[in-house]
Amino acid sequence: MRIHFIAIGGSAMHNLAIALHKKGYQVTGSDDVIFEPSSSRLARHGILPETMGWNEANITTDLDAVILGMHALTDNPELLKAQELGLKIYSYPEYIYEQTKDKVRVVIGGSHGKTTITSMILHVLNFYERDFDYLVGAQLAGFDTMVKITDEAPVVIIEGDEYLASPIDRRPKFHLYKANLAVISGIAWDHINVFKTYQDYTRQFELFIDTIQPGGKLIYCNADQDLNDIVKKSTADIEKIGYGIPEHVVKDGITYLLPDETALKVFGDHNLMNLNAAKLICAQLGISNEKFDSAIASFTGAAKRLELLLSENETNVYKDFAHSPSKLKATIEAVKAQFPDRKLIACIELHTFSSLNKEFLVQYADTMKDADTAIVYIDEKTFQHKKLEPFTKIDVQTAFKSDELQFFDNSEMLRDCLLKVNFYRTNLLLMSSGNFGGVDLVNLARELNTVGQRI
Known part of the structure; x- marks a missing residue:
């Protein structure tokens, strides 16, 4: 079987490509950009495209199937060529x-x-x-x-x-x-x-x-x-x-x-x-x-789901993928209920299209009320990339229904704020589907002040 992937670099797409390659299929693919870890993993299996970009020459009549990724556009030249030739085009779930x-x-x-x-x-x-x-x-x-x-x-x-x-x-x-x-x-x-x-x-x-x-x-x-x-x-x-x-x-x-x-x-x-x-x-x-x-009993959790980055001096630091209102609320409640005698500082990065929509933002009302300190971070560049009007601190506090909520749009200012806190008997929960503006969360966890005086 000869299979060609249009937008092979996606997380699901490159994994399916590798799976079919392991099955013995002849796999090729294309993309305009491929990030890590997709790039290295495709290269390890010998199916990383030699050059980036779309090329009609990749689409030939001897292909048994073309698998189309969500990253491609409807006017993608390889897609148009496959349609012109009448090839069988699948989405990856198909x-x-x-x-x-x-x-x-x-x-x-x-x-x-x-x-x-x-x-x-x-x-x-x-x-x-x-x-x-x-x-x-x-x-x-x-x-x-x-x-x-x-x-x-x-x-x-x-x-x-x-x-x-x-x-x-x-x-x-x-x-x-x-x-x-x-x-x-x-x-x-x-x-x-x-x-x-x-x-x-x-x-x-x-x-x-x-x-x-x-x-x-x-x-x-x-x-x-x-x-x-x-x-x-x-x-x-x-x-x-x-x-x-x-x-x-x-x-x-x-x-x-x-x-x-x-x-x-x-x-x-x-x-x-x-x-x-x-x-x-x-x-x-x-x-x-x-x-x-x-x-x-030996299950330690899925990656980025309440992933423990540090545990010392009655302080735990967790990284979590939570980003939607329901996930945010449930994750905060879970950490607070598990450690009722510790304070909780909860920090979420708003990163998805939904969370950066002003009309949707009100869905976050009261989602962080169980945290002792609530912090919302939005990378100032995110609004520029998505061509959206930036939120103000008042916008965020109003939507979350919290006048005490702290708001940052600069990752270094957020990092400096956290490093000044005494985290003794205090947990930190870092939640995002993004990367907090490139902050190394593992190193941040190690640098936190987790030593304090017993009362």
Whole structure:
């Protein structure tokens, strides 16, 4: 099979390219720019484009398929040539389905928790040396790539994003996988550049339920009232299984699953709900609850999800991917509940299109109220790049409903502010889908003043 990737450098695209290369396919690709780690990983497998840019000559009649990435535009010359030649053009979710249509397809959907639930399932299956394929949105410890596609594996675990499939296919990705087993972790409005209203956004989950194959199963968070309503209205020929927070206890900053008091390396109500979703999926795949608990005890979390950067002198510093209002609120609540005797300084970088939209910003009201000190950072260059009107401190404080909230648009000023704080018995939570203007968060954590006087 000869496969060409248009916009091969994307996180999902380059991983799929590597997976197909490992499968023995002849893979080529193009892109106008490829960043790390995609560049090095493609080069290691011998499929990094020799030159950057688009070239019609890459598109020939002997290609079996062209896979189109979201980064490409509709007037991309390679895309136009492929259309002119009548070649089969897939989005990457379409091609994932094409490769897995004879497998049991497990699709993890929802506005939050997808990567963690998927990671938990992969961890447990890997623990018991089960044979499975997968597609996950983060690099996981113990896994070489974010995509694995083989002929032999009987099941595939797919993180199902609700964003659009490709520039010429405006359907959400998770509609294209046709799940046999599905999860919806909850619904909180996101991707407002595509789904202009909350109703339009929730409609995508209604449609997702309809794509679950007859006789399949939907596992859903019954703590989400809007999701409950959608599931109850659905007439799909599937079994519906709700889940919530499992019984647990917290002792000295460690969460234990009951009744056997299995010690966990993760914490927070949102992670416990994610765990329950993963447990129910694993049960459908033949792994008992007892075996699941034994395996999940060694799960340390998905990359950038409450990732511990430092722990000393009763101070923990965490990095987290939280950026949407629901994720922000849940992550702050989790850290505060896990360490009730410590203060919490919570800092979020607003970086996504939604979070930088003035009309959407009000969705962040009261999301940081549980933090002892709340900080919002926006890289001043971000507004310039996205051609948006910058927020003022008053804009942000008003939207978050906090006059005490601190606001920075310069990373060095933010760094200087944090270095002046005495962090003894105080946790720091750094949340972003960006990079805080290039600040080295690991070094920052090491430099913090974590020594203080006991009272």
